[in-house]
Amino acid sequence: MTAAEVLPAVTPAGAETADLRVAVLGVGLMGADHVARLSRRVSGARVTVVSDAATDRADQVAAGVPGARVVPDPLAAIADPGVDAVVVASPGRFHEEQVLACIERGVPVLCEKPLTMDADSSLAVVRAEDAYTARTGQRLVQVGFMRRFDPEYAALRELVASGGLGEPLLVHCAHRNPAVPAGVTTESVVNDSVVHEVDVARFLLGEEIAAVTVLRPRSTRRAAEGLSDPLVVLLETTGGRLVDVECFVSTGLAYEVRTEVVGEDGSALIGLDPGPVRLSAGPGGAVRGSTAAPGFRERFGRAYDIEVQRWVDAARHGGIDGPGAWDGYAAQAVCAAGVEALRTGRRTEVRMEPRGGTRS
Template sequence: MTATEVLSAVRAAVSVPADLRVAVLGVGLMGADHVARLHGRVSGARVAVVSDAATDRAGRVAAGVPGCRVVTDPLAAVADPEVDAVVIASPGRFHEEQVLACIDRGIPVLCEKPLTMDADSSLAVVRAEDAHAARTGRRLVQVGFMRRFDPEYAALRELIAAGGIGEPLVVHCAHRNPAVPAGVTTESIVNDSVVHEVDVARFLLDEEIAAVTVLRPRATRHAAQGLSDPLLVLLETVGGRMVDVECFVSTGLAYEVRTEVVGEDGSAMIGLHKGMVRQHTGPGGAVRSTAVAPGFRERFGLAYDLEVQRWVDAARRGTVDGPGVWDGYAAQAVCAAGVEALRTGRRTEVRMEQR
């Protein structure tokens, strides 16, 4: 099935009248992509409002979408009576206030990661949505961990769940960027890059992460001054599985995100090439291909499209179809332990509250 056919099948799965009127908060790189996605590739929704601190940028983005208005104050955009749902792509420091405003108003929201900037405030959002769900029976918040919607990751999860490689024991991850913007810090590598592998580990293995260790190999000469790049991160799950992550954000080469799961009866790999590479003793042998993506949009473009389409469809049904507030909180708790492990050089246990 082609990428277009996959997206068409998702669209066809839901038939609900009336387009969802969406406000997009923050129209930088990611927000502008979401506006284009909602306007041109996703059905059942239209962009009614955009909001950004850079009003000129907001105006340019709105001008490309018929009927779209600029509302300068993001909280006013959330409260706008002509807005049914919200996509938050603003800087992370604004997410808590904006997500809580959506919960208070009772409208669906897709919040790009992070849910908030730390575990405590993410837990506060969990409690707020739990209280809303207890009153109304409805959950509202989806967090933008788009890899869960990537067909390769979905196929790998299904293979594990079906017992296709036996009990999973070890996961190997590589996350490599050709370059990162100025100002990236070693801690932000954990919070902004390794966080995706944290969610992938929880998604594939279906269990929480109990402890984190971070090692600093010799830094590449291409790294900015003071940046430890690459990092090696070891995640230990509550079930005794191990996930190792090589995060290297200034390779100068291409965008590579690779995941291999090693089980008792075989292994499976995705991401280095297009399509899954599975190694096992049964019929068929290994399958390999050659393409490597130059950037994250090329690698995960379909995942973003599927994520937003499924969010729109679920919002129109009054449900959530993807990672929620607990996933956002769990990721922040693990990253907090990762930052502590980075600072101390010691294995650090993850501190998480019970739901």
């Protein structure tokens, strides 16, 4: 399927067939992408409200969507009677207030990661949704860990779950960016990049992460002053499995994400383009059998489309279909341990509260 094709909506017999009316909060890079996705590639939904602190940007995005209007106040956008569901793509510091407002109003929300900026506030969202679920039987909060929807990751998860590799023992991950914006810190690499591997590990293995160790190899000459790059992160799961993550965010080459699961009876690797692969900054540049993805949107564009389509299909019936608030909290708890391990240079255990209610 090409990126321009519309993904089919899944509507049970007798269900409401009207388009889901969506408010998108924050229309920077990700939010604008989601507006375009909802308007052009996803069926069963339409963007009716756009909200952003930069009103000129909101006006520009809304102008390209028939019927969309700008509501500058995000809380007013959530409360708008012309809104059935919300995509939160605003800066992370606003997520807690906005997601809690969605729960209060009882509207499904797809929140880009992070769920909130720290584990304690993420847990508060979990508890608020748990209270809503106890009253209604429905879940409202989905977190944007889009790799779960990537066909390669979904197939790998199925292979692991079916026992096709035997008992999984190790997971090897590589997460490489050609460059990162100015101002990125080593701690933000853990919170914004390694967090994806944290969720991947939980998704593939079906268990929580118990401890984190962070190692700092010699840094690349391309790293900004004060940035340790690359990092090697070791995750220990509650079942005794190990996950190693190489996170290298200023390679100067391409966007590469690879994951290998090693089991008792075999191994499986995803993220390699067809053909031989060699990347070099020397004469000849990149030499490979096919073209490497220049960025995350190209690599995971299909995953985003599937994620949002499935969210729309579920939200039209008042629910979600994907990683939930607990997954957002778990990722924040692991990253908090990762940041502590980074600061201390020591193995750090993950501190998580017990799950109350049914896991989302």
